[in-house]
Amino acid sequence: MKIAVFSTKAYDRQFLSAANSPKEHELAFFEPRLNRDTAILAAGFPAVCVFVHDQVDAPTLEILASQGTRLVALRCAGFNNVDLQAAADLEITIVRVPAYSPYGVAEHAVGLILSLNRKIHRAYNRVREGNFSLEGLLGFNLNDRTVGIIGTGKIGLILGQIMKGFGCHLLAYDVYRNPELEMLGGKYVELPELFTNCDIISLHCPLTPETHHLINAEAIEQIKPRVMLINTSRGALIDTQAVIEGLKSGKIGSLGVDVYEQESELFFEDLSGEIIQDDIFQRLTTFPNVLITGHQAFFTEEALHNIAETTFANITDIEQGRSCKNEIRAQPEVEAKALIS
Numbered sequence: 001m002k003i004a005v006f007s008t009k010a011y012d013r014q015f016l017s018a019a020n021s022p023k024e025h026e027l028a029f030f031e032p033r034l035n036r037d038t039a040i041l042a043a044g045f046p047a048v049c050v051f052v053h054d055q056v057d058a059p060t061l062e063i064l065a066s067q068g069t070r071l072v073a074l075r076c077a078g079f080n081n082v083d084l085q086a087a088a089d090l091e092i093t094i095v096r097v098p099a100y101s102p103y104g105v106a107e108h109a110v111g112l113i114l115s116l117n118r119k120i121h122r123a124y125n126r127v128r129e130g131n132f133s134l135e136g137l138l139g140f141n142l143n144d145r146t147v148g149i150i151g152t153g154k155i156g157l158i159l160g161q162i163m164k165g166f167g168c169h170l171l172a173y174d175v176y177r178n179p180e181l182e183m184l185g186g187k188y189v190e191l192p193e194l195f196t197n198c199d200i201i202s203l204h205c206p207l208t209p210e211t212h213h214l215i216n217a218e219a220i221e222q223i224k225p226r227v228m229l230i231n232t233s234r235g236a237l238i239d240t241q242a243v244i245e246g247l248k249s250g251k252i253g254s255l256g257v258d259v260y261e262q263e264s265e266l267f268f269e270d271l272s273g274e275i276i277q278d279d280i281f282q283r284l285t286t287f288p289n290v291l292i293t294g295h296q297a298f299f300t301e302e303a304l305h306n307i308a309e310t311t312f313a314n315i316t317d318i319e320q321g322r323s324c325k326n327e328i329r330a331q332p333e334v335e336a337k338a339l340i341s
Contacts, residue, residue, distance in 0.1 A: 001319050002026045003073070004045040006034040006054050009268070011304060012075075016049075019308035025315065039063040047071040047315055052078060052295070053264040056094075058086035065090040071318050075311045076100075078234060080207045084330035095314035095326045099154050101303030106158035108297035109202050109232045112256030116228060116291050117142070136288075140199075143167035148198030149186070150214070151205030151233065152178040159202055160184055171198055174205075195222040200230065207234035217242040226253030232297040235261035240280055247287050254289040258297040267295045 005016065008029040020027060028045070032038045034054035040063070042048045048069055050056060056072055061083060064072070072087065074096040087094050115121050118139040126133070146169040149156045153174075160170050160181050170186035171194045172178075182188070194201070201223070205211050215229065216239040223229075229252055231238055240261055246252035260266070262278055276282055284290055310326065317324040 001047050001071075001315060002045045003028070003047045003049050003315065004042040004069075005029050005049040006032065006038070006041075007051040007268075012051075015304040015308045016311070019305070019312055025312065034060060036060045036063060039067070042069055043067040045069060047073060047319075049073045049075055049311060049315075052076045052081065053268070054081060056082040056087075058083045061086045061090055061092055065092055071095070071315065073311050073315050075307045078206055079328055080234065082328075084328065088330050093318055093324075094328050095318065095324055096328055097307050097310045097314075098326055100306040100310065101298040101300055102154040102158050104300040104303050105155045105204075105232050105297040106162060108258060108293070109155075109159055109204075109230050109256075110162050112230050112232070112258070112291055112293070113142075113200060113202075113228065116254040116256050116289070121291055122288065145169070145199040146171060146197055148172070148194040148201040149181075150174070150191075150194070150201065150203050152181050152186070153204065155232075156202075156204035157181050159204065160186055163200075168200075191219070192222055195219055196224060198224060198227060200228040202230040203233045203237050205233055205237065207236050212236050213239040213242075215239060215243065217245070220246040220251055223251065225251060227251075228254045228256070230256045232258040235259040235263050240284070244280070244283055247290065254291075255284075255287070256291045258293045258295055260284075260292070263295060 003025050005027055008031055013029050016027060030041050034048060034050050034056065036059040039060050042064055044067065046068060048064060050072060069092065071093045074094065077096060077098050077100065079094065079096055082094055084094060119137040123137055144167060147163045148171045149160055150173045152160070152172050157178055157180055161184060164170060164184050170181065170184060172181055172186045172188050173191050173194050177188050214237050220242055238261065243252060243255060247255060260281060262281065266276065266278065266281065284292060314324050314326050
């Protein structure tokens, strides 16, 4: 099948080409993101392959459909950038890669926790400047601390396993309970109880209308003072302005994020020679107790290999008329509310 691959970097081309080594599919790589302006590049391609910041909205899908595209293959798990109802109306199939880097993301969350707690990022810069003072670098033992995990699917479970190894107590929130987490000693509670009792809160749920700004001013009022907040899921789970106020007041002790709600204008690009116009993001970078990475939690060799292999397996299933377990469709509102895990 001819596939137009959007939002490609050198590493995408490397792993996708390797996974397509039998040349089963004909790939055309495009650096621009897919949107209503760039959709014309996909003319004549029955399939397009997209990533997290491509805009697969109704106008874009209409252009794709008019040009003969019948399949959109996401090489990511999240699909909040896709208008599923428009795709269904246009008879365009949508497939995704649901779990390509659960260990990578969970391990990155732990890396943020350790770095923020022991101020490793600050200590690194100090030592390079010949400053060996320990002032301001005081941390705490993870042992016997309480970690709250919101969203206990594969990534949340793995985070729980790792933090249990540190001797942490686990509180969890999810629409569906994961018995494996309960076997670790994890206790499911409602969000107010989790907010009130946790020293560290880590987010591992998808972005839906129900989870949008899950961490807002009201939630921050409930949290335990000096809490550490970690987000490696989707940026809009956090109301960034409310979190900034929480940081300023000291209610939030530290913040580690690999995602940001307006990241599509920033992440995956080299903007080191430009003036970043996003004042909220720039404000975040001024806090000494904030650690930001640029959506790299997933970025491991294993993940890129899994993404490529699963993407082509999905495409081949659809091309050959087989049922694809990774196809996603528009769902009734009642079902959509259950998608927190």
